[in-house]
Amino acid sequence: MSEHPVDLRRIDLNLLVAFEALVTERSVTRAASRLGVGQSAMSSTLSRLRKLLRDDVLVREGRGLVATPMSESLLEPVRGVLVDIEQILAGRHDFNPATDARTFRLLVTNYHLTYSFLRPLLARLEAEAPRVRLHIEPPADDFAGRLHRHEVDLLITPREAYPEHHSMPHRVLFSDRYVVAVDRDHPEIHDEITYEQFCTLPYLATWSGRHRSFFELQLDLMGVPRNLELTTEFGIAPFLLQGTRLITVLQERLARKLVEQLNLKLLEPPIANLHVLTETMVWSERTDRDPAHRWLRQQLVNLAAEITGEA
Known part of the structure; x- marks a missing residue:
């Protein structure tokens, strides 16, 4: 970068917003989506940033992009500037949800x-x-x-x-508490599920992101055995039950919204002292x-x- 003072009158300060998005996301596509602009427009902005900073900003490594050492060093200061500007502008007036963007x-x-x-x-x-x-x-x-x-x-x-x-x-x-969910026409479960059924029927375990769900961790701590058949993301689990012998555990508020659509039956877990979320x-x-x-x-x-x- 030049050692001479920068003339801010000749710089589009929106480039700082784009810089923060690009270096944070390490992706032109994700940065464009985050800022609500087209991918070609974000690519053009990246070119402008490279010219302004005399640095590549992002470089390809394998299948993805990584930040250059210079852009890494600038990320936190730029974030600080953006936060300061946001607070200055936000403090000028109250918020009117009917008209403000x-x-x-x-x-x-x-x-x-x-x-x-x-x-x-x-x-x-x-x-x-x-x-x-x-x-x-x-x-x-x-x-x-x-x-x-x-x-x-x-x-x-x-x-x-x-x-x-x-x-x-x-x-x-x-x-939110937990309920056991099964297909409404499950051949072995009627109005309730026993502890033995819970432990022996094919079980659909759930994860949240890359982590096991809080409920699964509770069962492990309690030493409750399960006949693990399948593991999936928490939000997908209810859609896999229909027409199967699988059982799973869902948060009740989500389950109640899907019970009719997915032909589910919701039951009390046969396990005492479960913690709610x-x-x-x-x-x-x-x-x-x-x-x-x-x-x-x-x-x-x-x-x-x-x-x-x-x-």
């Missing part, structure tokens, strides 16, 4: 929460906040790190999966007092109260 980045650690909890919010936003957009990130192993690095604005996760949530601003949304939203200090973020969090609190009957 904002995009919020949410990371939801379970796919099923998008279906069973966030879907009603999306419909509400369309009517009440037409210029508000939610960018919902898929589950990620480094979900806490992404929140700390300000790559996402809000994390929704079971507090059991993130014990360190107490160190950040957070709020419990709702609790407590879905919690966690955010960073930088967005704690921002009017728009406070508004979004209140929408989630209101929605949680409605679905639990506590409104």
Whole structure:
């Protein structure tokens, strides 16, 4: 880079936003999707960044892209600048959801929460906040790190999966218990399932991302045997039961929404002292007092109260 002072009047500061997205995602395609632009436009922006910085920014390694040492060194300072600008602009006025445009980045650690909890919010936003957009990130192993690095604005996760949530601003949304799910016409299960059946019938185990579900970990700690037949992502499990002898365990709120569609039967688990999941939203200090973020969090609190009957 040049040792001479940079004339900011000749630089498009939107390039900083693109730089942060490109170096974070290590992908032109994902960066374009995150910023809501076309892939060709993002490729053109990468070329402009390379010219501005006199650095490749991203280089190919194997089948993917990696950041150059220079772009790695600039990532955190650029993020800091973007956060400062965001806070300066956000502090100028209150947030009016009916007219203001904002995009919020949410990371939801379970796919099923998008279906069973966030879907009603999306419909509400369309009517009440037409210029508000939610960018919902898929589950990620480094979900806490992404929140700390300000790559996402809000994390929704079971507090059991993130014990360190107490160190950040957070709020419990709702609790959810577990039910056993089977095909409604299961040949061996009628109105209840016995402990022996639970342990011996073909069992469909579930994972969340790359991690075993909280329920599976509980069963392991209790020493409950299972006749493991198949393992899949938690959100896919209910769709694999119809016409089989498989049994699985689901969170009740998701299961209730799918019971008719998938011809399921829901039963009480024949295991005592199971812990429920407590879905919690966690955010960073930088967005704690921002009017728009406070508004979004209140929408989630209101929605949680409605679905639990506590409104």
